[in-house]
Structures are given as structure tokens and as C-alpha cells.
Amino acid sequence: MTVSQRPLRSVLYIPGSKPRALEKARSLPADAIIFDLEDAVAPDEKSTARSTLAQALSDGGYGARMKIVRINDLGTEWGAEDARAVLSMGADAVLLPKVNGPAELDALAEITGDLPLWAMMETPAGMLRAAEIAAHPLSQGMVMGTNDLAKDMGTRFRADRMPLMTGLGLCLLAAKAQGLAIIDGVYNAFRDADGLAAECAQGRDMGFDGKTLIHPAQLDVANAAFSPSEEEVDLARRQIAAYDEALTNGQAVAVVDGRIVENLHVATARETLAKMDAIAALNAG
Structure with missing residues (x-):
């Protein structure tokens, strides 16, 4: 790591x-x-x-x-x-x-x-x-x-x-x-x-x-x-899901909670989830 x-x-x-x-x-x-x-x-x-x-x-x-x-x-x-x-x-x-x-x-x-x-x-x-x-x-x-x-x-x-x-x-x-x-x-x-x-x-x-x-x-x-909040984790998951669905439909942009979601937002969302996984792994160690 x-x-x-x-x-x-x-x-x-x-x-x-x-x-x-x-x-x-x-x-x-x-x-x-x-x-x-x-x-x-x-x-x-x-x-x-x-x-x-x-x-x-x-x-x-x-x-x-x-x-x-x-x-x-x-x-x-x-x-x-x-x-x-x-x-x-x-x-x-x-x-x-x-x-x-x-x-x-x-x-x-x-x-x-x-x-x-x-x-x-x-x-x-x-x-x-x-x-x-x-x-x-x-x-x-x-x-x-x-x-x-x-x-x-x-x-x-x-x-x-x-x-x-x-x-x-x-x-x-x-x-x-x-x-x-x-x-x-x-x-x-x-x-x-x-x-x-x-x-x-x-x-x-x-x-x-x-x-x-x-x-x-x-x-x-x-x-x-300095941990992602429950709200941030939930939003990250919804952004990733919405963006993946948009790509499946041939679109490059999704909308979540009335806000545009592009690839840069998805990258941040994935980082948020990866951080939560790393924190969980550290706590379990």
C-alpha cells in the first residue's frame, strides 16, 4: 500500500x-x-x-x-x-x-x-x-x-x-x-x-x-x-451506479440529486470507497 x-x-x-x-x-x-x-x-x-x-x-x-x-x-x-x-x-x-x-x-x-x-x-x-x-x-x-x-x-x-x-x-x-x-x-x-x-x-x-x-x-x-461520512459513502455509491448506467445507455454524463456526474466525480467517488475499505482493513488489523 x-x-x-x-x-x-x-x-x-x-x-x-x-x-x-x-x-x-x-x-x-x-x-x-x-x-x-x-x-x-x-x-x-x-x-x-x-x-x-x-x-x-x-x-x-x-x-x-x-x-x-x-x-x-x-x-x-x-x-x-x-x-x-x-x-x-x-x-x-x-x-x-x-x-x-x-x-x-x-x-x-x-x-x-x-x-x-x-x-x-x-x-x-x-x-x-x-x-x-x-x-x-x-x-x-x-x-x-x-x-x-x-x-x-x-x-x-x-x-x-x-x-x-x-x-x-x-x-x-x-x-x-x-x-x-x-x-x-x-x-x-x-x-x-x-x-x-x-x-x-x-x-x-x-x-x-x-x-x-x-x-x-x-x-x-x-x-x-477525516473518515468519509455515511452520507459521502452513500453518495459515492449512487454516483458510480448512475454513471455506469449512463455509460450502458451510451451517455457520458449522469445526474444524481440534481447534479451532473462526470468521470471526474466518479473517480472521487471510487477514492472515497477505497478509503473506507482501507480504514476497515486497518481497524481489523
Whole structure:
């Protein structure tokens, strides 16, 4: 299954230094886990976190969840050692923070070889070079770092995230142009389920594949928001049936609920049903 086909509705950050959190993550309904060696790990725990995470991934038990390891920036004293360690962890991908351009992915690839690369998109420079970053031959996904981006831009908090829209849009366009996965930034108020649901709905409307999360309490909201609804599944099935009937009758266009259905709508409908099948398979795994 390619990254564009697998569910990535909920992408949960887990500190690589916390054995209890690493154990709990094995039973959580997350589509993917970012095992964090960067922000969630104190400087004096970096080395221990590396070995703790390596042991947890070696022990396994994470099922079909995608396993992504976020390392420290290669410009830090820990980054290169993190990158070397990831090679033997059995991770699905490595996530590099604060990517400003493709040269940083080149530097990482010199260490990690052909391991798929994900980029944290969290700086103004990164926004302006998003297309180049997405086009890197080993790029597989992008993760929005909206907290850092807001800090660097000096924005005020707004529930509609209007100050961040240009950056979010640039990264979305870059990722979609290259067929990459792209995951929306975190929602900080983890006890505010209504606020999270609203931001997830906004992200889904924009085209994000899922949401990065900082607490297990956020999982159900994100999974629901980024799953096709019953109404969307029903419409998809009816669109496909109507279009197939139209083709049988020598027509290239059908009508469903008073709206035109062409081949592009059917392609979207088939993607909706395929996503539901992939979610069902993940839940059964």
C-alpha cells in the first residue's frame, strides 16, 4: 500500500523517551505514530531516548500503524546520531524538523539512504520552497508545524487560522502536485473537543489527509473528521451506479440529486470507497 492509499487520519506524537507512552501507543486507535526524539525529549535524555525507542520498535506490536521517527535537526549535536540510529529501528519513514529547502533532505539521505523522508513544514523559508521540498526524490510526506510557523511569523491566534492560510495552501499544493501525504498541524487545547473538531473539519475541507495530535483524547475526533461520512459513502455509491448506467445507455454524463456526474466525480467517488475499505482493513488489523 502506498502512502497515498493508507489512512493517515490521526497521527499521534509519542515521546521516544517514555516507555509507558510507547507501550500504551500499541493499543491506541492511531493511524500513524510520530515517535519523537526532538521537542518531546529533554536535552539530557536524547541519548537514552534513542535506545529506548530502538528497543520499543524492535519489540514491535504497533500493527499496521505507520511508524515515523522524528529526529533532531542535523544542525544540532544529536541530529546525525539520530539519523544513523533510525536506520536500524525498522521505521517506515524519518521526519526531519524545520526543513527550509531540499538540500537538508539531501543531507539526511546521505545518512539514511533510501528510507522515505518526511519534512516538518514550519518555517517561512520552508513555505516559500515547499514545491522544491515536495519534489525531492525521497519525499513521501509533509507535516505542518503550525506552532513554529506562527511564532516565526509573529501572528496572533485566530480560530480560523487566517494568518497561516498562505503557508498551509502552499504546502498543500506542493504535496498534492507530487502525490505526497500531508498532515495538518496540532491543536494545542487537547481538552477542547469542539475546537479540535472544528479545526479538523477545516483541515479536511482544505484537503489535508489527517491531523497531528498531542494527546490520545484527540484520536476519536480526528478519526471521525477525516473518515468519509455515511452520507459521502452513500453518495459515492449512487454516483458510480448512475454513471455506469449512463455509460450502458451510451451517455457520458449522469445526474444524481440534481447534479451532473462526470468521470471526474466518479473517480472521487471510487477514492472515497477505497478509503473506507482501507480504514476497515486497518481497524481489523
